[in-house]
Amino acid sequence: MLQTLQRTPALIKTQTKKGKNCVAALTVLHLSDFHFSLKKWPDASLIIDGLIVDLKEQAKANWRADIAIFSGDLFQAGGADMPVAAFEKDVLSPVLAAAGLTFDELFICPGNHDIDREWVRANQPIQAGLLTQLGSRDELNKFADQQLATPSDAYWGRLEAYSAYKQKFAASHRVESTPFSDVYKFTTASKVSVGIACFNTAWLSTGEEGDIDRGKLLLPERAIHAAAKTLTDCAIKIAVHHHPLDYLADFCRFDARALLFKNFNVICYGHMHQAMPLMTRSSIGENVSSEAGALYTWRQYYNGYCFIRVDTDARTTTFKHRKWLDSPAYKFGAAEELSNGESVFHWGNAQQAAIVRDLIDVNKVFRPFLEEQANEHMLSSHTTTSAPNSFEELYVPVPISAKTHDGESPFASAEYLSVDSIIERPGVQVVFGNREAGKTTLAYSIALTVAQSEKAPIKAPIIIDLEKTTAGANVIQREAKKCWRSRICRTACKRF
Template sequence: MKVLHLSDLHLSTKHQHDEEVVLRAAIETIEARRDEAGAFDLVIFSGDLVNRGGDENVFQTARSTFIKRFLDAAGASESQFVICPGNHDIDRDVVRKVGYIEAGLLKTLTNRSEINKFIDDHWSFPISSVPAPFARLSGFYRDVWATNPDSCISTNLFLKAYIIKQSDGDIGVACFNTAWRCTGEAGDVDKGNLVLGERVVDHAIELLRSARIKIGVFHHPLHWLNESDQVAVEGRLQAAFDLLACGHIHRSGPELRKTTMGDAILSQAGCLYGSREWFNGYSIVETDSSDTAIVRLYEYSDQRRKFLPATRIVDEGIVKYPFSSSGVASASHFGGTSANTLSTILRKARPNIRRLANDQIALAGTGEQARDIDEHFVCPPLNKLSQAIPASQVNDTPENDRENLLAILKGKENITIVGRSELGKTTVAHYIAVKISEGFGDQARIPLIGKFAELDSKDSSLWRLLRSYANEVSDGATTRAFVEGNPVFAIVDDIDLFDETRVKALGLLITKHKNVRWCLFVRASAGSESFSKASDNAFPNTEQYVIGELRRGAIRALSDTYFISKDEQDRRYQSLMEQLQRIGLPRSGYVVSLILWALKNRS
């Protein structure tokens, strides 16, 4: 794969001659690289195509004087060109004329819930009918994003997504809009106010599921985002994308970011044109068959009127990183146990693991908007049998219960969790799968959920137990050989201790597969304490926990996610507790959510 990454042209008639000098030099260098290594597969432009987005016909001029010429130089077609907007692409006068809109957005979009709600409310708007908060980008939408080459699969106010067909696997590109919250005023006043959007990232991941290589493009570095939005999107981008390309700060600075969420190469492009004296530069990212990414950095020399290797930044202007795509690896990789293979499978599986978890907490048939497992999951109390005490005597905060669960996952022991059917064990199982996939376990493991009933007396293999979930989260990339030879976190749901044949078969699997750490959810049809003792006999050498009903603090935290004003939150919480006490239903996440939905939608 060969990618040309350009950014920050700031095209303007005021500097037309000087711009042409620099652009002609860039074209010559790009043509030379094309002749040496072949045509480029993709051309990325990460924002600030023009200097002032409100100028008349400026975007049409950019298409003829810049985009077409650079695509020809790269040997690429229109379907291989992707672009996102930058802060210079907005019409600043639009923002200044309706300052009350900006003031309202600043006051409203302060946390993940409000940002996701705003995105949900505006997701289906076509770019041909731009609502007021996005009017500053009307010219860009009309003249740039309205162009839909064959590779474009989706366009709206927040995102433009592409699938570029390749013989060895497709390239998926998500171009995110961080400019719709820009004012363009001087002094970095926009820093900390911008929004990329967790919900936008979730949609992008789903759109690009089939791609072998996934690339995210946005103009502003993530530390320019609203703090809550940065926290919400950074891990998701790191987990799902192989290459992240941005601009804005006018400095070249590629890096390999390795986190518990996943590894991704960040291509921070230089400014293609600032002035003749500025550091003008661009980047080329190439991957080869040895799982290596080569980033070539170029900078402009005005004395020589040429783009040369950026030796001021790195020796020879070249930096190399290990590269493993998020897509399906070759068949020869699956039998190995390398961390690189596990990392590849995990990266592919994470968004699907999260999607299934979100589906688990959704209220089917209610028309309720999608809910996120991290945002809306409230953890029930988990206590060891010997430590079980009344909920009223325990620090009544949902944060403590969640931290307790994460601490359990960090241990090395196998886990057994016992509880009644109505207490949300399956939701806890999906939450655990999400957290293990994000690196919250004892080591890097692929989390896989199996249903106890899937164990068969004729084929009680580990693969039989886990294959349905494994195939769904990795699109078939996780094989039997991989599961039996790599670190796995196996979650077995709805274990019936009265089914002695399957209990015995499961016990044999636990003894046999030393590469697996187990988390067993046991159904208790009577008192949890007595069933915990029976479970201890059936599955010795596991840490035993009893799952309890949600505490008041957890119910209050869940209730507050449904309502905005403090008065309404207080009032609805009181109504909810009265309903629970009157009806006598178990205080589980699902039951509480269902009553909250009914309260919210009551006429």
């Protein structure tokens, strides 16, 4: 039956590395398709050891996950003999610990490998009967209504072991549980309400070889409606399912796609063992899909994972793609074939997206002029004629420590800020230093970095020499507008 759990949405903390609240963004660790088995563990353990190291390194680089999503195929084979204890000991517990997460912050859905294949083989009349009977929207909705009200154990035996196992994950956030989905709600520390619906696309799968399930699976319209209604008041809505939508039967594929695109901001799935983020903008809404690569299949194939950062202030979804680099590296690195490892998608209509694109283009055109100014600044203070003649060759990063407005350092005294970390820090940043300490040079370095960046939110680098400006009201705003107008003119001349 539709099990509604009366819970107050739980709080998940969005943190910096020192535990302080940060901006209104949700960072998701998306894993999929590990196919855990004791037989494959000797090779698979290399990937897990590398993943643990990489997650710790990414946390230091400001990619600390708030939650984890595992979009199916946790095990190589489901059923009563699933090696649950070994999976938790060797995979889940150390991986989540490295990510700074617990079982309560892990959201999972079933995949075709998580079902009991022997149950399906022993119950072929049930399988054949369901495929024959559920051949239209009306029949599928009628069946869904019955199962949402009073589930029949006769239809769900293939997922009995998985269904018992899933109860321990994200338990404090679960608000609804049905044979077709589990629905969760929580609020981040930055007061962003998040809803997650983990859908079951494996309930009719056989798990047999040859891709025989393609075009036969079903996800009832009624089940998606029910989950979406529960999450109406959430600012960020995430749908999770294992199979791509083209694995659904023809008559329900369009309905499922329309409802998911209309009601969810992010869709996470797996099964294909390859990674491909995609933004879809249609007449009924827009969303971003994360097709996850397999965390592990075999050594010779793509093995990877990604982070997904949804920023409600900047209205962006940013992906960071990581993949296993086999011998001789034996570590995770950037998936360079996917936008050099990082993809940024901007919310909004086509006009808003065009504005963002124009801003990026203007910055690219302006960068050579900015480089010229930076080179002049550096060379004017350099007396050696044989020295390098460009800013990048001459610039030596200076150690920059950070202090809050009350004079306390938010970091350990031995840690220093990079230019990237200064740009990413929210709010106004003020740089203090002695004369000739390199403050202007640092400003040029920041401006050049911003000018070539496509990371959201897109910023415009503007350098104003206040000693050369006339005092008055709104002087900074006035000078910024002058700089921006000249930049647009240069861009127009370059284009036409």
